[in-house]
Amino acid sequence: MAWSREETIGRDEMRQIQLGRLQKAVADVYGKNAVYRKWLDEAGVKPGDIKSLDDIRRLPFTTKQHIRDQYPFGLFSASMEDIVEFHATSGTTGKPVVVPYTRNDIELWTEVMARTCAAAGITKNDIVQNIYGYGLFTGGLGTHYGAIRVGATVVPMSGGNSQRQIMLMQDFGSTAVASTPSFLMHLHEVGEQMGVDFKKLKLKTGLFGAEPWSDSMRQAIQEKFGLKACDLYGLTEMIGPGVSFECHEVRDGLHINEDFFYPEVIHPESCESLPYGEEGELVLTTIGKEGMPLLRYRTRDITRLRHGVCPCGRTLVKMERISGRTDDMLIIRGVNFFPSQIEAIILKRQGVSPHYMVVVDRQGSMDEVEVRIEVTEEFMAKAGADVLKGSEKEILKDVQLARQKIENLKRDIKDLIGITAKVTLVPPGTVPRSEGKAKRVEDRRPKGIRTGRP
Ligand SMILES: [Zn+2]
Numbered sequence: 001m002a003w004s005r006e007e008t009i010g011r012d013e014m015r016q017i018q019l020g021r022l023q024k025a026v027a028d029v030y031g032k033n034a035v036y037r038k039w040l041d042e043a044g045v046k047p048g049d050i051k052s053l054d055d056i057r058r059l060p061f062t063t064k065q066h067i068r069d070q071y072p073f074g075l076f077s078a079s080m081e082d083i084v085e086f087h088a089t090s091g092t093t094g095k096p097v098v099v100p101y102t103r104n105d106i107e108l109w110t111e112v113m114a115r116t117c118a119a120a121g122i123t124k125n126d127i128v129q130n131i132y133g134y135g136l137f138t139g140g141l142g143t144h145y146g147a148i149r150v151g152a153t154v155v156p157m158s159g160g161n162s163q164r165q166i167m168l169m170q171d172f173g174s175t176a177v178a179s180t181p182s183f184l185m186h187l188h189e190v191g192e193q194m195g196v197d198f199k200k201l202k203l204k205t206g207l208f209g210a211e212p213w214s215d216s217m218r219q220a221i222q223e224k225f226g227l228k229a230c231d232l233y234g235l236t237e238m239i240g241p242g243v244s245f246e247c248h249e250v251r252d253g254l255h256i257n258e259d260f261f262y263p264e265v266i267h268p269e270s271c272e273s274l275p276y277g278e279e280g281e282l283v284l285t286t287i288g289k290e291g292m293p294l295l296r297y298r299t300r301d302i303t304r305l306r307h308g309v310c311p312c313g314r315t316l317v318k319m320e321r322i323s324g325r326t327d328d329m330l331i332i333r334g335v336n337f338f339p340s341q342i343e344a345i346i347l348k349r350q351g352v353s354p355h356y357m358v359v360v361d362r363q364g365s366m367d368e369v370e371v372r373i374e375v376t377e378e379f380m381a382k383a384g385a386d387v388l389k390g391s392e393k394e395i396l397k398d399v400q401l402a403r404q405k406i407e408n409l410k411r412d413i414k415d416l417i418g419i420t421a422k423v424t425l426v427p428p429g430t431v432p433r434s435e436g437k438a439k440r441v442e443d444r445r446p447k448g449i450r451t452g453r454p
Contacts, residue, residue, distance in 0.1 A: 003118035003150070004111065006259045007314045011307075014315070015053060017259050021287035023050050026059065029293050032077040035070055036295070056262065056285065057273055061296045064097065067237065072098045078291045088136040089236045096136075099236055100291035106145070108288055112242035112257045113146020119255065119312070120230040121205045121248040122176050124151030129169055131179035132210070134158045138240025139210055143178045146242070152176070159183065162190040169201055177227070178207040181217050185354055186433050188224050189377065199226040205248060207232050209241060212322050212340050216347035217354060218251075231321055237297055238284055244319055250311055253318035260288045263317065264296070265305055268326050279304045281326055282319065300326040302338075328441060330360060332367045337417045339440040342371060345412040351379045351405055355431040361444040369421040371413065375402070377428050 002008050006017070027047040029036035040046070043060040050056070067075055072095075076083070084103050088096040101109065122128060128147045132139030140158055147154045155172060157165055165187055168174070177184065184206070191198055203225050208218075209232040221229045228248050234241035243261050244254035256263050265280040266273055274280045282299045302325065306318045324338030339358050347354055352373045359370040383402075386394040402425055409423045432439060 001118065002312075002314055003115040007115060007255070007316055009315060011315070014259065018262055018287060019050075019053055021259070022053065022056060022262060022285065023047065025285065025287050025289075025293050026050050026295065028290075029077055029295065033075060035074055036077075053262075056264070056296065059285075059295045061271065061283065061298050062294050063298050064237070064300075067097050067294075068095055071095045073100075075292050075294070076100055077293055078102050083291055085141075086136070087138045087141075087236060087240060090137070097237055099138075099239075102290040105239070105289055105291050108260060109142055109239050109242055110145040110149050112239070112260060113142050114149035115146075115257060116207065116232050116242055116245035117143075117146045117150045117152065119245050119247040119314075120176070120207050120232075121228065122147060122150055122152050126152040126175045126205075127155060127172055128152045128176045128178060129155045129157055129165070129172070129174035131157050131159055131165065131177060131183060132241075138234070138236050139178075142234070142240040142242055143207065147176075147178075162187055163194065166191050166194060166196055169203070170196070173202045175202050176205045176207070177203055177225075180210045181208045181213040181221060181229075182211060182355070182433065184208070184221060184225070185217075189353070189428070192377065198224055201225070203227045205230065207241075207245075209233055212324060212328070212338070214340050214344045214347065215321075216344045220347055220354060233301075233319070233322065235299060235301075237294060237299075238286060239289065243284065247310060247312040247314060253306060253310075253320050255310065255314050255316040256305075256319055258317050260286065262287050263305060263319065265303065266298075268300075268302075276305050276307055279323075302326060302329075330358070330441065330443070332360060332369055332419055335417055335419055337419075341416060342413065343440075345409065345416060346373055349405065349408060349412075351376055351401070352409070352425070353428060355428075355433070356440065357431050357442060358440060359442045359444065362446070367445065369419055370424060371409070371421050372424045372426050372431060373409065374428050374431050375405075375425050380428055 030040055030047045039060050045058050082102045083100040085101040088098045130143050132143050134140035144154055205228045208229050218229045230246040230248050231254055232241050232245045233254050234243040238261055244256040246254050262285040264283040266283050268281040282301045282303050283296050285295050286293045301322045303319045303322055309315055324340055329336055329338055346352055346356055353376050355374040357372045361368050383398040386398055406423045413421045
């Protein structure tokens with residue numbers, strides 16, 4: 001069941017709401033933020049020029065760099081006395097992006113996250129184990145606010161503490177979990193060593209996001225935990241999680257909270273608007289936020305938009321699951337691909353775990369690709385035991401098996417993206433784990449020849 005009326009209204013009514021809020025958003029930033037006023041003046045647009053939703057194309061884009069250049073408070077449209085909370089990106093590659101929330105922004109966030117929780121089937125009868133980090137990261141508190149609004153019981157675990165997570169999951173009988181997919185897979189490995197059968201736990205649904213993940217990863221999580229894995233999407237610049245969500249009934253595309261985040265898809269290079277159904281970069285405009293409204297923010301996430309009534313009853317436009325980020329897209333010997341494509345291959349093969357890293361380097365004028373994949377604990381334990389036993393025949397078998405795995409993976413990668421990659425099997429636990437976003441790529445090539453991005 002939908003949480004709010006706006007999730008199921010007709011197209012005309014939605015467009016009316018959007019136009020009113022877009023006009024207000026443009027007037028707000030023009031009137032309240034000197035930087036935006038300058039940008040709009042430079043683009044030759046006045047708030048009164050926005051007469052239809054198509055007029056959004058007249059507005060200039062906002063990029064992450066624009067926000068960084070105004071660090072920390074330059075793009076705020078609210079005064080400090082109206083701001084009640086800050087969040088920020090991790091800022092691993094420089095200064096973080098700081099996002100302010102007014103009381104109304106917190107209310108908006110709670111509303112969109114309540115929709116997200118309700119769509120995943122979470123009700124007041126659920127115990128939600130929230131593994132997203134609490135703090136400046138938006139994942140923890142965003143999920144917290146939404147789960148409380150639907151009346152669920154929140155266990156505010158934050159990340160880390162794998163053994164304690166598993167213990168409380170068992171003892172409290174958590175019925176829902178919110179986590180990055182990679183951390184939950186990590187939890188499964190730890191649990192297996194503790195002899196835990198996750199299928200016997202009470203988990204029935206989960207909210208997963210904060211990193212791109214494949215459908216193969218979804219299947220793996222659903223099988224290992226016996227739950228329905230729902231995707232959610234968001235970004236700190238917009239509000240955090242809560243921009244869009246999957247309904248548990250269908251789990252095919254994410255409903256965008258388009259009454260608060262107006263979506264467009266553009267060609268990432270020409271910046272031209274693309275029609276519904278075409279793949280490109282997602283661009284979002286906040287319509288309803290006060291602290292730091294953003295016009296036409298370039299998310300760098302690749303997706304496509306779809307209209308239509310979902311079998312769940314929602315009419316909110318859908319975006320396909322993120323197939324990659326323009327940032328993560330690798331161009332190797334002229335071929336474009338996303339690390340998530342490699343993930344899908346790995347998950348199909350036995351004996352290797354979903355933890356991997358793509359390392360790209362340049363030897364002379366040639367790009368070299370190495371894919372490092374962890375073998376499973378099981379495989380490692382058997383090989384180790386054979387070595388200790390000194391059984392040459394068994395050791396030889398293990399080596400052959402490992403070689404066979406490498407050859408199969410190489411062939412799969414070559415078939416999929418046409419690149420001959422070096423495949424290296426590494427011991428379990430040696431690929432870095434992250435509780436925020438999984439790092440899948442290490443690009444050691446000089447900056448200019450990577451992807452052409454700044
Ligand atoms: Zn739906």
